[in-house]
Amino acid sequence: SLNNDKIDELFKKHPKLDVTYTYGTAGFRTKGEVLDSVMFSVGLLAVLRSQKHSGKVIGAMVTASHNPAEDNGVKLVEPMGEMLAQSWESYATELANAGTTEELLKALNNVIAKESIDLSQPAKVVVGRDTRPSGEGLVAALSDGVKALGGTITDYGLMTTPQLHYITRCLNTQGAYGEPTEEGYYKKLAEAFKRIVTGKVKQSTLYIDGANGIGAPTLQKLAKFIPEEILSVKVVNDDTATASKLNLKSGADFVKVGQKKPDGFDLQPGMRCASLDGDADRIVFWYLNKEGTFKLLDGDKIATLAAGFIMGLVKAAKVPNIQVGLVQTAYANGSATAYVKDTLQVPVVFTATGVKHLHHAAEEFDVGVYFEANGHGTVLFSPGAIKAFHSTQGTTDEEKKALETLRALTDLINQTVGDALSDMLMVEAILVSQQRSYADWDSAYSDLPSRLEKVKVSNRLEFVAIKADTELSKPDGLQQKINQQMSKFKNGRSFVRPSGTEDVVRVYAEADTQANADLLAHIVCGIIF
Ligand code: NG1
């Protein structure tokens, strides 16, 4: 049974503040200074989750991703590296909102009873954090939570979110996925990349905006495992010592939302650039075209590039019965969706926003490509597909080469979660293989002009999104008003949903011209405010 005295003693070190917390799309996320008690409660829950999985290792990542330096957050990771099962999110919320030891014990006993937890099982937790100043103290609080329930915790210190997911999966699969170390991660990615590009013509330097976050030093370490003759990378915005610079006028979100270059770049035509976010699970690519216009290659462009390349390989390798599919959200550009359906002729499925939804939908395909427009995504290979790539021999040289590339891709692409560094190498491997420039890649289709805005409302929970976030069922009558406005614009599309990570409502609009997309977004913001 629970050691009530120990729980009480440690909980008193992490008193709950007068704040209501919610485990949302991206776990808990808010100002770092109000998260101490939350971290303690997450430590408790991680132990129960590990016991539920008969002692398998559970991951905990302390990060607030692309949000400002003073924010922080935490997400739990399942043994195979996925996000916490949705059915446990409400337990996380209940534990985090317990104000007294009595309430906390009640919430704990509720989980134990409902999930029939065997408290005699061992419990193991691993934790990592990004570069935020509040991270170290928050890991200590989480650690106290783990200890309060008698679990063991290993602190991996600073790392990217996808590295923590990778390590969690490695620890639970006895080496089948890779070595459970930072070095093991670099080696796995570097080896797979080399298998695809060796002997092919190298491209020009990649300039990577590290958002002054953990992705910058991590990429510098990864680059040491890849010879300069096959890849040259230069990391810009790598000042992790100045906390306030994290994601400031830099990073994937800044570039995607603002559709402009980050600070720190003297951007010239011909330069190939990309931006990571603060925990390196997102990436977007960008460049100046011949006319000197800033051009963004976002998650939709990455997904279409990957899907097209993999379909070509599957065909060339003559592996039968491999269904490639794509998963998008409402934020996918209308042109991207049309290109996928009409030109690539790949089936596309839509899910609600949030990677966990996309991830599960992608698992339904043999090869499931999923990316949010903001650059968060990956490609999942089903166990059957991986087996087929290994058991098929191939007769011609072309078939053998295609098979070897497919096998290497299954190692190169992070199978647990979207990973900016893995995605960067995947894109580079494809561009090298196809000898394509950014402009060639970009020419597949032209994005419809779009605008993403956020609006502060008094209570964002009054907004209820349905149909994969494309419509609102509440407040009453609002959707009709949005529809009326949309219909006035050529190629007009707009939708509204409450954010899961910030206290705002997001408004997205698309139309034939940038001025019209801006205007439609502006009008819809006016309707909901
Ligand atoms: P919210 O704040 O719920 O819109 C944002 C992103 C999501 C997802 C999460 C998790 C947009 C419009 N929204 O969620 O796609 O990536 O963060 O980080 O990009």
Ligand code: ZN
């Ligand atoms: Zn992130």
